[in-house]
Each structure stands twice: as structure tokens, then as C-alpha cells.
Amino acid sequence: MAERALVIVVASGAAWEPAALERLTAHPGVVVLKRCVDVDDLLAAATAGQADAAVLGLDSPGLDRPAVDLLRKHGVRPVAIAPGGATLDGGRLRAARIGIARVVPDDDLAALAAAVLDEETSPTQVRVPRPGVPPAPPTGPSAAGRVLVVWGPAGAPGRTTVAAALAAELGRRRRRTVLVDADPYGGAVAQQLGVLDEVSGLLSAARLAAAGQLADRFGSVQRGLDDRVSVVTGLPRADRYVEVRAGTIEHLLEVARGQAEVVVDTGFSLEDEPGSDYGTRPGRNQLTLGALETADEVVAVGAADPVGLSRLARGLVELREVVGARPVHVVVNRMRPTLGWSERDIAGMVGGFARPVGLHFLPEDQATVDRALVAGRTLVELGDSPLARAVARVVDGLGAQHR
16 A cells, blocks of 8 residues: 555546545545546646546546556556446446556445555556557467458358457467457447447557558557457448548558457458549448458358358358458358258358368357347356357367468
8 A cells, every 4th residue: 555645536527526535635645636627637637747546437538548558657546436336347347448447436435545545566457558569478379470350241140249259269368369340331349348439449540550650559549358358449330431541451450460369350241342443432341351351361150040051152152252262261150950950061061162171160059149248248258158168169270270
């Protein structure tokens, strides 16, 4: 515990502010240095190098991962005040996503002074590379140098679920992993994993790439899930694909590849749009096509039902025309005995259209998927399940190819 802490407070007029100030000023080890009007004011005050801690409302506009990183850079420990009661767990999840380890409920401020004085000798913040600073080296097998692109035909076969699960499993194996949402029809990775972020990582990366700063500031476009896995969130609206210039996704993946394993969630369409070559408006599908052209390996996901398998068969033919000789792994999702055919039957069908380097089956496990979606968690975070074990086997297959 610190003997004394100089504190900055950002409350934005929150109802808890008077009680928080009363408790802080009453404690002999705490000095309230300044009350800031917003996060920008807080960051300006933090750069002066006088504050030890910042007490701030978790819902303060502009409070995100880069802001928290900047506080820590200047030696300021963030302490978040979050809504109490039934919503407290959601507040803690939001705080963890942006790197704040200490959360105090607004309906029980008794622990506020102690949280402010705690020196965080063992911080639990998510480790995300800061601008200009290389990521911490993995303690397990090398995780850098490979881009895995998850693609699937139209009809929601489970691309995002599979991409998130692969990234989480790689992280569980102590590999530094970046999950990139490159779906040009509107990303869903952030919503699926409970990343409450007002700024699109993909659009931020596009702006930095245009300014020639992406390599130096790559850490600022990621949001941490845990100490191994981070996310570059996707488009907030489908119509904003026009803000991502041609070549951006390729540059982003090359930068990420130099630091981590990269898993990319893409769109379904493989249609080229030659008309976009003659104007300033980029083609919608250039995100998907650019990712596939950069891929070291491709994971093609199809649903196990008759419609899904038909779309998968046609899609594999189109996919081969795009990826050429790159290794393709096929994942048949939502496999269940009620469909009336075996894995051997499906393997025969797939073999008639493509020669994948691996064919994997994921069981129907809707209960596990629903729990993950509602909690904003990955399959790995939920613990052991038939689906998680099947995803681990897919990663085993990818690892064999990588070796």
C-alpha cells in the first residue's frame, strides 16, 4: 500500500461523485489533486506527472484502451467506478477489456480509498503492445508469422464463431494472437465477444495506414481479451467499407503477422468488382479478397445441412480460383446425427469438389454457443465442452500443417 496518493477524479456529473469525494478527502493517505471535466482533461492532467491514481466513471466518453495505456505510461493507476447491483459483472468485463483491473461499485464506495492506494504490484491488465513497443515475447511456441483466414459461403455457416474459437484456442496454447474482423458486410466479432468499443479498430487502422503510421501504432487499434488474445474490431456499419482503401487489409495483416498469429474473419462474397478500379470508391469485397491473398492458410466453414453443404461445394470451387495453391482446411459446422449422413459421406462429397489439406467436423452444441454469446465470452473461457474439444482438434491440424 502506498503511504500517500495524489488523485485525479473524472465523474462527469455522476451521482456517485459527492460520496466518492467525501470518502477520498476524509482518508489521511489520499489527496484529491484535481477534478477533471472529461477524459481529455484527465489525460492532460496525467501528463504533468504529479498524479498517482485516477478515479473515473466507467461510462466516461472517450475512455478506451489507448486512454488507459496513456495513464499507465505516466504512472497513473486507473480505478473505475461502475454501476453496482446486477450490472456489476458487466462493468468488470468492460473494465477488463480496456485494461482496468480495479473496479468499485457505485453503491458501495467503502473500498474506494484502498483501491486508490493499492500500488498494483501485480497488475492484471491485458497486455496489448503500445505504440513503438514490441509485444512481450510468447513463453510458448512461436506465435508469429502466420495468417489464418476464415471464410465461408453465404448463409451464416458460423464463420465468426469459428474464427473467435480458433483465436481463443491459439491463445490458450500461449501463442500471442490477433483476431481481425474484416467482414465488409458489418463485423460481429466485437458484439459476440462483448468488446464494448466506440471506435472501430479496422477504421482506425485504415486511417493510420493512410498516414504511414500503422506499424508504429498497431497496438492502439487492438482491444485485449486476455493476456494473449487481442481483437481488431470491424466495421460498425456495413456502408462504411468505403473508408477502407484498397491495400489496407493487406498492410494490416502483414504488420500483425510480424507480431503474432493472426486469425481473420471475412465476408462470404468472392466476387471481384472491376468497376472499383476506375474510381475512388473501393470495392466492397476487397477486404475479403485482400485477406485471402495475404493468407498463409485458409479455413473454409460450411454448415452440415443440405443447403449449407451445397453452398460449401460451390464455394470451394470459387475459393480455389482465388487462393491458388494456398492450403485450405474445411470445417463442417453443426454436425448432428439427425441429418442422416456420416462424416465419411460428407468427406466423399467434399472430395468431389476440392482436395483440402484437412477436413474437420464441429458438433452441434447450441447450448454452449448460446452461453458464450450471452456472456460475451469465448468457448475457451467457458471451459470444457464437445465443441471446444473439436476446435482444439482443428488447431492441432493447423499446427501440423504449420510444422
